[in-house]
Every structure is written in C-alpha cells, then in structure tokens.
C-alpha cells in the first residue's frame with residue numbers, strides 16, 4: 001500500500017479552514033467538495049492515455065490524447081462520503097456511482113452495514129472510494145472487502161483526514177489499495193474521533209449535529 005499525503009498549498013489551506021471550531025454547514029460542505037475534487041486530480045494521475053486522430057479547427061488531421069482502458073466507479077460511503085461526490089464527479093463526469101451504507105457503532109466502533117448498490121462490471125472499473133474520515137479503518141476495510149467480493153480489482157481510497165490506526169488497518173487488510181489524503185493526523189481519542197481531525201464529518205455535512 002502507498003499513502004499519498006497531498007501537500008499542495010491549496011489543499012492544506014482548505015483543510016485548515018475546515019478544522020475551525022465554528023465552521024458553518026455551508027462552508028464545511030463547500031470545502032469537502034473542493035478537497036474531494038483536488039484529491040481526485042491527484043488520484044487520477046496514472047490513468048492510461050491513448051492516441052486518437054481527429055480533425056482540428058484548421059481541417060488538419062492531428063493526434064490527441066484520450067483516456068484509455070478502465071472506466072471509473074466512485075464509491076461514496078454513506079453518509080459523509082456523499083459530501084465529496086459532486087467534487088469528484090466534476091472531474092470524472094462519466095463515472096458510475098456505487099453506494100455503500102455503513103455507520104460506526106458508537107460503543108464498539110465496528111462498522112454496521114445497511115445498504116449496498118454497486119455499478120455493473122466492477123471488474124472493468126477502477127473504484128474510487130470516498131469518505132472524509134479514515135479513523136479506526138473499520139468502515140474503509142468493510143467497503144474494500146465488499147468491492148473486491150463484487151469483482152473490483154483496482155481500488156483507491158480518497159479521504160480528507162486519516163488516522164495512523166486506520167492507515168495501518170487498511171495496509172494490513174488491503175496492501176494493494178492506495179490511500180490519498182490531505183493529512184495524516186496524530187491519533188484517535190477514546191471515542192474513536194480523529195485528533196486534531198474535523199469532528200463528526202457526517203453531522204457537519206448534513207447539519208445533524
């Protein structure tokens with residue numbers, strides 16, 4: 001597994017804004033989408049290209065580059081992953097969306113699955129799993145298990161903030177999956193929240209706090 005911490009100044013600036021105590025729902029949502037967009041830009045750097053001949057504005061035949069090969073399915077983990085979806089789809093507008101519903105049991109911190117709906121032919125698609133928070137890693141590993149069970153073989157995980165515990169858990173269970181994040185944070189608190197973190201991302205995006 002490789003961990004990509006995106007240290008681009010725009011990414012770090014936007015993440016810093018998201019960490020403020022009294023951020024509004026509107027700002028948190030907007031920044032979640034913007035960071036989803038920027039992480040997608042980084043995570044799609046190695047998509048394959050092929051040459052195509054087209055007729056240009058001056059009626060000449062010219063070679064241009066086109067995306068080749070595997071198409072994408074974006075996989076938001078409900079609820080909070082939905083917050084990144086628009087930003088991701090702005091860069092890969094033709095992608096299919098596969099949805100996984102999981103919540104973390106507050107006592108055990110284990111993921112509880114309540115929904116799944118996958119796009120067809122997952123073996124022919126790159127899966128981009130999106131969730132703002134990678135904490136214990138339980139939700140991400142459960143999602144990766146499900147995707148692989150349905151035939152997806154190439155998967156990347158895009159998270160705004162990752163805890164070392166979650167990165168280790170994904171690395172152990174799915175060493176082939178690359179993680180893209182704006183920050184590798186310090187630790188988890190006793191309730192499993194990331195420090196310094198963002199707080200409860202789902203509640204902030206949906207206004208349910």
Ligand SMILES: O=P(O)(O)OC[C@H]1O[C@H](OP(=O)(O)OP(=O)(O)O)[C@H](O)[C@@H]1O
Pocket residue numbers: 077078079080081102103104105109111131132133134135136137138139140166192200201202203
């Ligand atoms: O790495 P983990 O320890 O599994 O924690 C991370 C999960 O917790 C949050 O979801 P939550 O359970 O709060 O659900 P929500 O998105 O519906 O709020 C977050 O969006 C991740 O899915």
Ligand SMILES: O=c1cc[nH]c(=O)[nH]1
Pocket residue numbers: 080133135192193194195197198199200201202
């Ligand atoms: O810090 C955390 C951990 C899990 N889920 C969140 O929304 N935030």
Ligand SMILES: [Mg+2]
Pocket residue numbers: 080200201202203
């Ligand atoms: Mg939540």
